[in-house]
Amino acid sequence: MVLQKRLLAIFAYLIVILTSLAGCDEGSGSKCADASYQPTVITVKWTLNGIWDNGTWTSSFDTCLDYTAIYAHVLITGPEEFLYETTVSCNSMETNIIDDSCDKFPQGSYSASVTLLNSNNIAMTESATTIGLVSVSQNNPAIEVDIPLESFDGYETMTGTYRFNPTFDGSNCAQADPPVDSLDIGFYKDGVFLEELSSVGQCSDEFDISEVPVGDLTLEMIAMDATPTAVFCGTYNIKVGAGVTNPVFDHDVTAFGCSVNK
Structure with a gap:
């Protein structure tokens, strides 16, 4: 008899637990499970x-x-x-x-x-x-x-790779009019010329320049023919991201004649 009472008590307790789990508002007694509910x-x-x-x-x-x-x-x-x-x-x-x-x-x-x-x-x-x-x-x-x-901690000293493809009035180095033989590339940050990133070399259809300070900079390009005479030039406001996985930008250099301000 005692065992039966204990079993009945345990059974009643389980019913209470299951009932509480089935409803989210005990006061109203409504059941919360709703198959039609569209979750947020x-x-x-x-x-x-x-x-x-x-x-x-x-x-x-x-x-x-x-x-x-x-x-x-x-x-x-x-x-x-x-x-x-x-x-x-x-x-x-x-x-x-x-x-x-x-x-x-x-x-x-x-x-x-x-x-x-x-x-x-x-x-x-x-x-x-x-x-x-x-x-x-x-x-x-x-x-x-x-x-x-x-x-980011230490962002002031971060550098990144700047990738770009230059064209000259819509044409690549060899097909430009006149053809571009060499390219003078310079970077400025906050108006200061970054001499360590300056380069003068053979014109190429694509450039990857590493160790460029991150953030907003100015890119200057001076294109020269074989004589060498400056034939195209341009300046561009650019954004350099950290690391090496940066996008590739297209820069069309259209201005004729240049003023070298380094």
Whole structure:
């Protein structure tokens, strides 16, 4: 008899537990499981030294490899003290969280911060680098976070490879009119001529110049014929990313005659 009572008590306890798991609002007694519920997905995307285009970060200028960043620590905050954090591969460039009918995201605005970490899980960038805001009432909102170059430790001494393909009034070296025999290339940062990066050499249809300081610079090109006389010249505001995996730019040198200001 005692055993039967104990079994009945255990059975009653299990019923209570199962009932509580089946419903999300004990006060109303409603069941939260809803197969028709369309979950909300909050996506956090990050770019590194990003390219801004028409109100959005379209792509990264740099990659995680350029900074030897291994992980990205993502922190999402929202209404009703909502807090979620995770650490994922930096190379994934995005992560997301999904709610369900039993645990819906509160309505309101959400923000996210992304901090890049090295292989030892040590921060390489400032905490809460950049904040983006979305409203969960949007259809699957995305928070775009750009991690600017200036947020990296030691960015002032970083260098990168600048890749470009020169043309001369639309033609390559040999087909230009007149043909370009040699090219004088110079870089300026904050108006200061970087003599160590200056070069004068045979014209080529493509250039990879390494150890260029990162950030905004000015590129000057003076094209000379075989005599040698300056026949084309041009200056360009450029952006140099960290590391070697930088995009290739096209520069068409169209001005005739040059003034050498080195």
